[in-house]
Amino acid sequence: MKTFIIVLLVCFGLIALTVVTLPIFTSKETCTYEEAAGKxxxxxxxxxxxxxxxxxxKGNGEPVILIHGFLYHTVMWKKNLDALAEHFKIYVIDLFGWGFSERLNETEYSFERYAKQVTGFMDALNIQKASLIGQSMGGGISVYVxxxxxxxxxxxxxxDPAVVPYPETITGRIYQLPFVGEFLNAIPGDGLVxxxxxxxWLYDGSKVTDDYVSEVTQPLxxxxxxxxxxxxxxNVLKPPFVENEAQMLAKLNKPILIVHGKEDKAVPLENSQYLNxxxxxxxxxxxxxxxxxPQEEYPEKFNKLAMDFLSR
Structure with missing residues (x-):
């Protein structure tokens, strides 16, 4: 009870601080889409x-589409792209709203919309059939497709797919409160990210260098x-996620490889065990x-595992 009261006080304090101080911060959205994409x-x-x-x-062979998760973009797969492209035709896409794909009206984002983006991309490039590699939210999108x-x-x-509901962290719940996330996002610098x-995201925090953070956050x-x-x-990373589609997939007998970092603090291991x-x-x-x-932390291990699975 005491912890709950403290959390509530912190929340109200952040909301009050937001209302008072938000106008003094300069937005970190300093460029247009055309400027950022061109540069x-x-x-x-x-x-x-x-x-x-x-x-x-990149590459030649059977098509494989790589789909990033929340916050990231094509940079997520930089340690996997070259190795996979030695055996397959690899397409790494930026989802709408991320990386250097265009932004939508905020209410347009959904698992359904992203699934249509993937199949629309396949149609546009005349890809009749492909394998998908998706991380976190990208895993949920892959299941939907x-x-x-x-x-x-x-x-x-x-x-580490976000497919079925899982408990949110206290930090995550606070961040989603009205005005609080907006306030935190407006704080100068990339310290929060x-x-x-x-x-x-990463088990070994020492790998999160300033250069790494800059690469991830650049399109923001x-x-x-x-x-x-x-x-x-x-609104999107909320129950039921793509639980209904996961049930549909159970009847289709598709070959599926689930890779999960044992120390993942975002999506619990129990979720992948359930899907398995x-x-x-x-x-x-x-x-x-x-x-x-894990594909970033142990790329050689992941790349070999992925190539073996996709080659069967």
């Missing part, structure tokens, strides 16, 4: 429903980034001493 984007662009999607394409369009998907690799990456300078981020956090039981054709592989992004 920083390293890949190609394709137009879907009048909106640009940024992607990186495979359940709704099973004829388009070969195999799935899901990395850096701390989250250290405590929630684009107007509309933070509004989309908050909407997704408050739900999907008879799935395999669960645990990475010791790894957090929410």
């Amino acid at each position: 920083f984007a390293k890949g190609k662009f394709v137009s879907l429903d009048g909106k640009k999607v940024h992607y990186i394409e 495979a359940a709704i369009n099973p004829e388009r998907i070969n195999r799935l690799i899901l990395v 850096k701390n989250n990456l250290k405590t929630l 300078c684009i107007e509309g980034s933070y509004a989309g981020l908050m909407h997704i956090l408050r 039981k739900l999907w008879p054709s799935s395999t669960l592989v645990l990475f010791e001493n790894a957090g929410h992004t």
Whole structure:
């Protein structure tokens, strides 16, 4: 009870501070989409429903599409792209609202909308069928696509996937309170993001260098980034996630590899264990001493595992 009261007091304090001080902060959204994409984007662009999607394409062979999770963009897969491209045709995409793909109106973001982005991307590049590799929210999107369009998907690799509901951290609940997230997002610098990456995403916090944080947060300078981020956090990454689609997938007998960092503090290991039981054709592989992004912390191990699975 005492802890709960303290948390409430902190929340009310943050809300009051937000109302008083928010106007004095300068927005961190300092560039237009066109400016940022023209200056920083390293890949190609394709137009879907009048909106640009940024992607990186490399390699030859069977097509594999890599889908990042919340907060990230194509940079998430920089340690995996080259190795996988030695055997497959790799497409790494930026989801709408992230990286150097265009921003939507904040209420447009949903698992359904992202699934349509993936299949629309496949149609635009004439990809009839592909395997998907998705991390966290990208894992949930991959499940949605495979359940709704099973004829388009070969195999799935899901990395610490956000598919079924899980308990939120106290920090996460506070961040989503009215005005609080907006206040924290307006604080100058990347200290908040850096701390989250250290405590929630990677097991080894020493890997979260200033350069790493800069790479992850660079596209957040684009107007509309933070509004989309908050909407997704408050309205998309919520129950039931894609639990219904996960049940549908259980009947399709798709080959599925689930990779989970044993020390993940964002999505509990129990979630992947549940999915492993739900999907008879799935395999669960645990990475010791790894957090929410094991493909980054142990890229050589992940790349070999992924290549072996996709080659079967």
